Amino acid sequence: MNLDESRALLGRLLHRIAPEVDLDQVDPDAPLQDEMDLDSMDFLNLVTALHDETGIDVPERDYPSLSTIGGFVSYVEAASTT
């Protein structure tokens, strides 16, 4: 999965959790949870949906690397190519 694809995937997954969010309007370096008002349950659902969809299993200690849009996208890109 390249960066564009993983970004599109994030958009799709987020839409289920926060339908009103437009990914293009969000600063890619801002903290995801603050910016989109996601609570820890939303974030867990996001990580679960990522796993269901791609098989990528993000261990809890890696959560901080996924805390921004940019971080999430590059993590998924890296994880899907290894």
Place this chain on the structure above:
Amino acid sequence: MGDFLMPSLGADMDSGRIVEWRVGPGDTVHRGDIVAVVDTDKADIEVEVFEDGVIEALLVEAGREVSVGAPLARIAAVSGAEAQATPVGAVAPPPTKPAKPTKRATKPPPKQAAKQAAKPSPKRAAGHDVASQPATTRLRASPLARREAAEQGIDLAAVAGTGPGGAVVVADLTGPTVGTPPTGRAAPAVAAAPEPAGRDQGGRQASMRRAIGDLMARSKREIPHYYVATTVDLAAATAWLAAENDRRPVGERLLPAALLLKATALAARQVPTLNGFWGAGGFEPSAAVHLGVAVALRGGGLVAPAIHDAEQLAVGELMAALRDLVERARAGRLRASEMADPTITVTSLGEQGADEVLGVIYPPQVAMVGFGRVKDRPWASDGMLGVHPTVRATLAADHRATDGHEGSRFLAAVDRLLQTPEEL
């Protein structure tokens, strides 16, 4: 068994409006089946039936608002064997009856459903004088229908609503194919539906604000609150969670909230004077702990449905119940039994929240437990100063039922329980 009544879905509810019927005359129902969706000020609630039987008649058409306790449907009791084989009643559904909307497995694939929905269906023909609706640019649709439509990629504007005020209900999305004979069950109710407007998003917001305001004002007027607070060391709990989550598949991972809820439920057993209701005769303790959980909704407002018998659930089960409850609360698919009977409620602000929350008690309950966010704080233990993850735990309780002494005992029990997370 007789009449099926409009249930009370919380202390603030005087009446409710039937949004849609999920059953019709002749349908066999089993205990726990969802038979109707009822609109309260706060949310659309799925109402279950509590006995087996056959629907004889629907007494209230969809769209009508009736008082709590009013008969909604007449249900005849049947023996188990008969119930399976021969539904009695005026209109037996034909064998080709389309699957109920709730049965996901038998749903038509999205494209097909969209096509069906866009075509004129027999229901629309039978139903509603859409032209008589006041012109409006706002799409009317039940929350469930909105969700289903979004999932299936259906344009709601292309669907003719048969709900109150022309609102799109789920049945309109998964309705019978053209050419399938109408089952005859939905048509009469729909045709007779009176005019009250389907509640749009803005209306729901306003009515929810009002309902919360009314109930909380009543709480502050009637309940002499007292408050106690403590800081709980979560070093053991956090370490246990990290180890546990490391070996759990992602779908079964735990949040700190699961431990906090379990500790609260067990503490409520240990201090039973905080678990129950304030009634006309004073405090009525509850044998079970039905743990209300305040769930914030996206876009504002909150609901506080119950996790039943929370003290008996393993932490993993409690987490699964919490996930399910939050998801359904946000999708507008809570059930009547969850709204009716929390015995003590918890509000947990999660990791984005403030340090501390002092709650307002939900009448007729007598206690509200609050957890702030988990936060690293300087912590002295065993003569040493270190940095520990901690949480501020608070209790707002009804002074008519208990005093600060019992409130303190409760928080001490929560604290103690959280020091041995493996035993929760």
